Amino acid sequence: MAKVYLENLTKIFEGRVLAVDRLTLEIPDKGLVSLLGPSGCGKTTTMRMIAGLEVPTRGKIYFDDQEVTDLPPEERNVAMVFQFPVIYPGMTVFENIAFPLVARKVPKKEVKKRVEEVANVFGIADVLSKKAHILDAGTRQKVVLARTFVRRPHVYLLDEPLTSVDPSTRVELRTVLKKLQSHLGQTMVYVTHDQSEALTLADRIAVMNEGKLLQYGSPEEVYNNPKNTFVGYFIGNPGMNFIGCSVEEEKGSCVLNAEDFRVFVPDLPNSFLRDFVGKKIILGIRPENLEIHAKAVSGAISFLVILVEPVGNRLVVHLKKGEKVLKAKIPRQEMSLQQEVWVRFPLEFLKFFDGETLETIEV
Amino acid sequence: MRRKINWGKGVGIGGLILYGIFILFPIYWTFNTSFKEIGDVYKVPPSFVPTRFILDAYRFIFQGTGRIALLNSLVVAAISTAIAVVLGTMASYAYSRYPFTPLTNEGAQFNLLTVRMFPPIAFLLPIFWMWKRFGLLDTYFALIITYTAFNLPLAVWLLKGFMDALPRSIEEASYVDGYSFWQTIRRIVLPLIGSGLAATVALCWIFIWNEFIIAYLLGGRNVILYTAYLPSLRRGMRIMWNQIAALSVLAIIPSIIILVLFRKYLVKIYLRS
Numbered sequence: 208m209a210k211v212y213l214e215n216l217t218k219i220f221e222g223r224v225l226a227v228d229r230l231t232l233e234i235p236d237k238g239l240v241s242l243l244g245p246s247g248c249g250k251t252t253t254m255r256m257i258a259g260l261e262v263p264t265r266g267k268i269y270f271d272d273q274e275v276t277d278l279p280p281e282e283r284n285v286a287m288v289f290q291f292p293v294i295y296p297g298m299t300v301f302e303n304i305a306f307p308l309v310a311r312k313v314p315k316k317e318v319k320k321r322v323e324e325v326a327n328v329f330g331i332a333d334v335l336s337k338k339a340h341i342l343d344a345g346t347r348q349k350v351v352l353a354r355t356f357v358r359r360p361h362v363y364l365l366d367e368p369l370t371s372v373d374p375s376t377r378v379e380l381r382t383v384l385k386k387l388q389s390h391l392g393q394t395m396v397y398v399t400h401d402q403s404e405a406l407t408l409a410d411r412i413a414v415m416n417e418g419k420l421l422q423y424g425s426p427e428e429v430y431n432n433p434k435n436t437f438v439g440y441f442i443g444n445p446g447m448n449f450i451g452c453s454v455e456e457e458k459g460s461c462v463l464n465a466e467d468f469r470v471f472v473p474d475l476p477n478s479f480l481r482d483f484v485g486k487k488i489i490l491g492i493r494p495e496n497l498e499i500h501a502k503a504v505s506g507a508i509s510f511l512v513i514l515v516e517p518v519g520n521r522l523v524v525h526l527k528k529g530e531k532v533l534k535a536k537i538p539r540q541e542m543s544l545q546q547e548v549w550v551r552f553p554l555e556f557l558k559f560f561d562g563e564t565l566e567t568i569e570v
Numbered sequence: 571m572r573r574k575i576n577w578g579k580g581v582g583i584g585g586l587i588l589y590g591i592f593i594l595f596p597i598y599w600t601f602n603t604s605f606k607e608i609g610d611v612y613k614v615p616p617s618f619v620p621t622r623f624i625l626d627a628y629r630f631i632f633q634g635t636g637r638i639a640l641l642n643s644l645v646v647a648a649i650s651t652a653i654a655v656v657l658g659t660m661a662s663y664a665y666s667r668y669p670f671t672p673l674t675n676e677g678a679q680f681n682l683l684t685v686r687m688f689p690p691i692a693f694l695l696p697i698f699w700m701w702k703r704f705g706l707l708d709t710y711f712a713l714i715i716t717y718t719a720f721n722l723p724l725a726v727w728l729l730k731g732f733m734d735a736l737p738r739s740i741e742e743a744s745y746v747d748g749y750s751f752w753q754t755i756r757r758i759v760l761p762l763i764g765s766g767l768a769a770t771v772a773l774c775w776i777f778i779w780n781e782f783i784i785a786y787l788l789g790g791r792n793v794i795l796y797t798a799y800l801p802s803l804r805r806g807m808r809i810m811w812n813q814i815a816a817l818s819v820l821a822i823i824p825s826i827i828i829l830v831l832f833r834k835y836l837v838k839i840y841l842r843s
């Protein structure tokens with residue numbers, strides 16, 4: 208097991224595609240870190256550099272205190288699940304799972320024991336003697352995971368390991384992985400573009416976009432205190448609401464003028480907002496933090512319901528006032544289209560972002 | 571409706587039978603002739619089945635230069651095929667995995683193929699003079715190298731197709747699982763292109779085995795291949811048909827063995843191209 212440290216890691220493909228941009232990241236020993244970001248943000252490239260399959264254009268990679276930047280993959284002792292799962296065709300399931308052990312000259316008896324052990328964990332003990340490439344996608348993925356977890360490398364690298372399987376298997380495997388990780392206590396990097404997967408599995412989440420690390424922190428941190436609007440939007444289902452406003456001063460307290468409505472921020476320690484008077488800021492609030500009332504209450508603003516989507520036992524309600532559209536996530540209840548509702552913005556949940564840099568404004 | 575189908579089927583089967591006779595009869599006739607005495611060969615009407623198995627013709631081939639010629643052919647074909655397949659495997663890997671270097675880019679790959687687009691005779695005169703200059707005419711070396719030069723492009727081209735079909739990620743997974751480059755080649759790549767290797771061996775072998783002009787021009791006295799030996803089975807005005815037939819029967823054997831062994835893989839190649 209090892210701590211993995213990436214220092215200013217940069218990868219430029221063919222001299223022009225900037226895939227990863229000065230990424231500095233410490234993956235703690237025994238930690239489960241999730242790399243989260245939209246398609247093409249450089250997650251796979253980062254993993255391939257950690258594994259040694261891609262040579263960084265700049266920057267360094269350390270396992271504990273040893274620099275491994277120039278080591279070939281076979282000398283790094285990492286285990287990786289590729290985004291597009293690889294099984295060795297022509298080999299049986301047993302041979303597939305045993306393959307990395309055979310490379311390390313583990314004695315035959317030990318190989319058999321460990322393969323059977325891990326096959327049991329993934330529920331594929333009954334297909335060990337079958338040819339691996341004839342199995343269905345879900346079982347193949349279990350074979351790939353078993354081959355990964357049959358040994359104890361410095362770090363496990365899992366590149367979207369659950370996207371190629373059907374939803375029910377996905378839920379099952381997610382539980383297995385979580386159990387395995389806490390049971391084994393091993394360093395693991397888990398790539399996903401599904402924020403809910405990252406939130407449920409990871410100790411820490413690294414949010415990336417366009418090759419850059421935007422925020423690195425615990426699930427609560429990235430959820431509660433997004434560092435910029437991108438993280439706020441990307442984390443959460445649905446993502447954070449953003450309302451562009453100009454800051455105005457009225458009778459000694461601050462008002463956020465969104466043109467179609469105004470939000471008063473009276474008793475906030477609003478000295479920091481005073482610096483923004485006359486400037487543009489972005490107000491952010493999570494859909495689950497908006498308060499919806501059927502009747503007018505003080506401080507609430509009236510909106511029209513334009514769309515209602517049930518999500519699990521909750522409703523996502525799209526609300527409109529003038530040009531502005533907000534999403535609110537509320538417990539299931541009667542809600543009809545074109546109904547008028549009153550929306551309150553609880554002060555403690557308001558986030559403020561700089562209108563130009565889109566970075567959070569520290570309160 | 572039903573009748574129509576049967577008609578078509580009947581014609582098809584009839585056609586196949588005719589075609590089979592057309593192909594197989596000469597082979598049978600060669601076989602038949604090889605067991606005759608030379609006097610019987612010219613008899614009219616000929617005997618369609620061997621009445622007595624006279625082994626004179628075979629004896630002649632086995633005792634004389636015929637045996638040496640057959641052995642020479644075996645040696646040259648085996649060594650040259652081996653070299654072409656080994657080099658071809660390495661080159662095709664480079665062509666498939668690193669297609670952007672000056673030696674492996676599209677232009678280079680096309681140039682390689684042009685060697686096979688012209689009839690061998692187009693290159694043979696310069697090659698002849700070259701070996702003559704080096705004093706290497708009529709040696710195993712010259713024959714093996716020349717055959718390899720003609721077979722290598724074929725081997726590379728065939729094997730590259732198989733290499734291309736092998737996803738790169740399989741090799742990468744093998745590296746991550748702890749295998750070095752050479753271990754990966756041996757344990758992953760070679761087994762997975764096995765059918766390609768078999769087919770390439772067969773096609774290279776067959777080219778050499780059936781080839782006449784190179785054998786005739788570059789060999790002939792010290793190193794005589796059986797194809798170059800065949801024409802000498804003519805005594806003055808008399809053509810020793812029974813001996814030619816015996817040599818042919820013997821020469822067919824390795825080809826049949828290869829075809830039977832590698833049939834499955836050859837079909838795959840023809841389907842692919």
Ligand SMILES: Nc1ncnc2c1ncn2[C@@H]1O[C@H](COP(=O)(O)OP(=O)(O)OP(=O)(O)O)[C@@H](O)[C@H]1O
Nearest residue numbers: 220224225226245246247248249250251252253400
């Ligand atoms: N071998 C390559 N050559 C050129 N460009 C590449 C190569 N590999 C990746 N890229 C580019 O680098 C960028 C990052 O790709 P990467 O595969 O790391 O993204 P990702 O975050 O894994 O995306 P996804 O969620 O789709 O898997 C993309 O713009 C991609 O087109």
Ligand SMILES: [Mg+2]
Nearest residue numbers: 250251252290
């Ligand atoms: Mg990816």
